[in-house]
Structure formats: structure tokens, C-alpha cells
Amino acid sequence: MATNFTFLKDEWREVYDSAVKAESNVAGDPRTACFYARRTLEIAVDWMYQFDEYLTPPMDTSLYGLTAGESFRENMPHPVYLKVGFVRRAGNKAVHEKGDVREREALQVVGELFHFLYWFARSYTQGDARAFDGIQFDKNLIPRNQISVSAKSYAELKQLAAEYERQKAEAENRQKELLAAPTIDEELESLRKQIAKAKEANQKYPDSHDYSEADTRRHIIDLMLTEAG
Secondary structure, eight states, rough: OOOOOOGGGTOOOOHHHHHHHHHHHHTTTHHHHHHHHHHHHHHHHHHHHHHHHTTTOOOSSSHHHHHHHHHHHTTTTTHHHHHHHHHHHHHHHHHHHOOOOHHHHHHHHHHHHHHHHHHHHHOSSSSSSSGTTTTOOGGSSSSSSSSSSSOOHHHHHHHHHHHHHHHHHHHHHHHHHHSSHHHHHHHHHHHHHHHHHHHHHHHOOOOOOOOOOHHHHHHHHHHHHTOOO
8 A cells, every 4th residue: 555654664663554544544534543643653752762862751751741851852853843742732632622623634634743754764764864865745645535444433532542541551561671671671772772873874964854844833823723712
């Protein structure tokens, strides 16, 4: 299946799978698309805190707490950071508010997610950062005629969100147990050093991608107006 997120598939399969779910629901189930966009963001952010030694984990491990941290903000260009906030807020709105979510809104959210994930993958790839040159979001790749499952109701989506939160809590507990084992800790530190080396090399290659900061600011204003009624 053609998708905007192919560049994630080889190195970040879990992020890729979740991003494709967001993309595939834009036309048929916009609310679910926004939910999966936020879910994808959360998976990527958790990965960053696990493997990027530059980031300092905050006490608040919610998605808001993780993305509000000073080290997280300073780790990326401001236009990219704006996209993180937009996707998080739009995803929260989709899960916690009963109002309709339009296809246009879901398309905006998935587009902003794309730009963040482009930065994410280009920054952390252990391949060649030059391979990302020219990758752009193409709305024509959004599936128009496939709805593999019926659109989820508001209640179903809240239940799904609660299940993901439960799974995340279990995963965090398992991670703490693994980090307590010296051999696993050594392996993690070794991987972190590899990623740090790759990140440093990638940052030396100029990033010419258009992150569309003005569009992001406009989307944020629209979202704030919607939240304000």
C-alpha cells in the first residue's frame, strides 16, 4: 500500500504501523485518525526518551509532561515543536470531546504528524540522512475508498485509549525491571551511544525540508478557536 510514511518502515516499524493507521482512517473515520496520530506521536516520543541520551526524563511521564520538558523543546527546531503540540491537542480533543471531527481536520493532523516524523527519522536514522531529501507529504496518498472496519464510536475510542494507557503503564514497569539488570543496561547504553553518534552526523547535513511553520500556527489557532467554542 502506498503511504506517506514509508521512510519509517525499516528502522521504526511500530511508529510506521501506527502512522499508517492514522493515515488510513482520515477519510473514513477522522476521529480515529486523530487518535492514532496522537498514539503515533507518543510512541515516537517514548522512543526518543529511551534512546536519546540528551533528553532528561521529567517526573510527569504523560505525553504532555514528556513534550513540555526543557530538554525536549531544545532538542528540535521550533516549527517541529509546534507540530508536536498540535498533534497532541488534536488527539486529545478527538478522544475527550464528543463533537464531530471533520476529514479536513484529520488531514491537517496527519500532515503535521508527517512533518514531525520526517524530522524524527532524519535526526535518528543510522542510515544516510541524505536519503530523506525530497520526501514531501502527498495528500493524494490518503486512501479514499477503503474502510476496513466501521467507524469507531466515541465510547469505543475512549475504551481503546484507556487500553493503550494500560499497556503503556505495563511497558513502563517492564522497562524499569529491564534497566535494573546490568547486562541489559550495558546493551542500552551501547545503543544510545550509537544513536548519539548517528544523530551528530545527521545534524551536520543541512536540513532543507519545508516544515511549514505558518501553516502549523494557523492550524493551532483554528484548534484553539474550536476548543473555545
